[in-house]
Amino acid sequence: MKRVLLFTVLLIQTAFVCFGQETGNSVPASTNVAGADYPRIDPQHRVLFRINAPKATSVVVSLGNTALTKGDDGFWTGRTVPQTPGFLCYTIKIDGVELNDPSSETFYDAGHIYSCIEIPEQGVDFYDVKDVPHGDVRSVWYKAKSTGETRHAYIYTPPGYDQNVKQRYPVLYLLHGMNQDRRAWESQGRANFILDNLIAQGKAKPMILVMEDGGLAGINLAAHRSQNPAGSANGAAAQRPGGMDPFWNGFTKVMIEDIIPMVDARYRTLTDREHRAIAGLSLGGAQTYQISETHLDKFASIGVFSAAPFGFSGIATAYNGLLTKPEAFSKQVKVFYIGQGSEEGANAGRAIHEALDKAGVKNVYYEAPGTAHVFQTWRKCLYGFAPLLFQDK
Amino acid sequence: MKRVLLFTVLLIQTAFVCFGQETGNSVPASTNVAGADYPRIDPQHRVLFRINAPKATSVVVSLGNTALTKGDDGFWTGRTVPQTPGFLCYTIKIDGVELNDPSSETFYDAGHIYSCIEIPEQGVDFYDVKDVPHGDVRSVWYKAKSTGETRHAYIYTPPGYDQNVKQRYPVLYLLHGMNQDRRAWESQGRANFILDNLIAQGKAKPMILVMEDGGLAGINLAAHRSQNPAGSANGAAAQRPGGMDPFWNGFTKVMIEDIIPMVDARYRTLTDREHRAIAGLSLGGAQTYQISETHLDKFASIGVFSAAPFGFSGIATAYNGLLTKPEAFSKQVKVFYIGQGSEEGANAGRAIHEALDKAGVKNVYYEAPGTAHVFQTWRKCLYGFAPLLFQDK
Secondary structure, rough: OOOOOOOOOOOOOOEOOOOOOOOOEEEEEEOOOOOOOOOOOOOOEEEEEEEEEOOOOOOEEEEHHOOOOEOOEEEEEOOOOOOOOEEEEEOEEEEEEEEEEOOOOOOEOOOOOEEEEEEEEOOOOOOOOOOOOOEEEEEEEEEEEEOOOEEEEEEOOOOOOOOOOOEEEOOOEEEEEOOOOHHHHHOOOOHHHHHHHHHOOOOOOOOEEEEEOOOOOEEEEOOOOOOOOOOOOOOHHHHOOOOOOOOOOHHHHHHHHHHHHHHHHOOOEEOOOOEEEEEEEOHHHHHHHHHHHHOOOOEEEEEEOOOOOOOOOOOHHHHHHHOHHHHHHHHHHEEEEEEEEOOOOHOHHHHHHHHHOOOOOOOEEEEOOOOOHHHHHHHHHHHHHHHHOOOOO | OOOHHHOOOOOOOOOOOOOOOOOOOOEOOOOOOOOOOOOEEEOOEEEEEEEEOOOOOOOOOOHHHEEOEOOOEEEEEOOOOOOOOEEEEEOOEEOOOOEEOEEEEEEEEEEEEEEEEEOOOOOOOOOOOOOOOOOOOEEEEEEOOOOOEEEEEEEEEOOOOOOOOOOEOOOOOOOOOOOOOOOHHHHHHHHHHHHHHHHHHOOOOOEEEEOOOOOOEEOOOOOOOOOEEEEEEEOOEEEEEEOOOOHHHHHHHHHHHHHHHHHHOOOOEEOOHEEEEEEOOOOHHHHHHHHHHHHOOOOOOOEOOOHHHHHOOOOHHHHHHHHHHHHHHHHHHOEEEEEEEEOOHHHOOOOHHHHHHHHHOOEEEEOOOOOOOOOOHHHHHHHHHHHHOOOOO
């Protein structure tokens, strides 16, 4: 079996046994790779590190910019200050070189692959894996006819989907942020567990979630071979000619002409606009404004989480002026939900919410306490948004 | 949108534009993260690197132990010797510190998270993403009653599964190697594309693939919160008390009492032994010998890829002596397939194949040309094995 070890184990490794450091009531992070005892988290949300780097002269963890201390055994240990609960990405800097922690799972965020750690929040368990029926998250490849690309989506089908073969389901299209991809809402956002738990409690209707690569290019099969099965769409992708345009008109076109028709053909969906919602975080929130504005015939519910305001042109002009007729708007838009973190500026949503209120447009506003532009905010936004959907049908 | 950049970009980064190095006919690796132009692969299977590390004094890539050369711009460039085609994991060593390449997607292998690169093999395209109908790979969470754990599986349902709601399908249980997990056969092995392509050509029957965490612990919900949604099962896992026992008796029990009943209850399977097969690579091959030996009532076809021979006790005793009665064995075992790479020793399969031949036991033997104990071997084994399955029904 040793042949499986294809190359030497990394010099920088987290130890599997703990000694030489007071671990108290700390437990290994749930984001560790199988068997890794470090990093550990204590009840005060401090993170304990223990890293083997006998030749290093300095080891600093980016969480709280924490310098570790070298022991006689060559292991560097240390504890961060208390961290804000949620999902945090980090690096380890060894002699000035920043690197990922081989003991943590990695995630695609901010355009790179990063080590990240889950810090449990006291009293908050709506995104935990619980003993409830679980939906499946499917890795789905399909041909996008409008672009000729082969594209990749993650699609959540709710518990019971495979058993209730005559039932059709409403659909929430859930968009990620800039320099993230289809994986973010599952891996970082835990959207599947949020829905599993809400559905089990009867708080949300069983629904399908669709997560795609907003604005990233798919695969042009004529030009590529042996494409990445697990990862992002490749090729020119985010850097392709046209700057940000693929994120606006490009993705809108793919959404309307490819993604929605594929989902409606391949899965048992309810295909009227009343049973279709769209929501997104950050860049995905701005896309949500833009896509729903030009295609209000396709979506009856809208969720915008920590969106940059440039997706929204203002009360007078957004939605083709429909916001100036609040009653007409509310007749079309069943749920208009705006959320952000309390540690973000008002431009992440609060300002638009206040303008909507002032204009008499019905909307739901939520502010996640104590968090900024991070997934803990967006998990809570989804948790607030999903129960409002598809309830009058 | 800049707020999405949650922390400073890694010091070590691959440039998005190329200059200062002859790139020839090279193309970005399909395993790169979106937008990354390096690493690149040329037609001679050499890998080109370009890494920004202005403060470093040495940069060495583990592929061919290739030392890069520093340019005046602070970028280190270099080209490896020709690499064996297939899926290769690697590290970059900067001033003696080994780290992952933030421009490559990462994969769980050898018990760690590694950067890996796909080197296309000339004339070999059976695992490429093609313009054919694609099955879904589902991330599936379920309660294992025999252990009380919540466990995680990846399950491939073939093209048409959601449309042909009255059709039931045969199942291949596909086991990973040591220090891998449920993700390996999809991410590294491209099992879903191999099946998509074989099914589209009419060479393999549409079948379900089940990939689980052989031998790793699932999640004990009583003890854990906010478990890893994307990654491995956590907790004690591979290091839990009992040494290798969880990989033998432990996993056999989970397979028989939990995984198979869950799959048969949740998906439209054919539940007789003639429509159930088991195969595995390396440790998973040894598990395949053990599980099929004690549960021949459950599996009618067996595939063993590069297995350590200690899963197999010898002609006289394996399968409770049934190999000494070749006709009786062949009546029960429809396909007995043994594969390995030509660059592995005879103990990876050839020796057992020769012993079976000598004993008159019908078996299929395959040797992947030019590869060793790597996924390129196992992709080819699956490509040879899958078409033999479920053909006489």
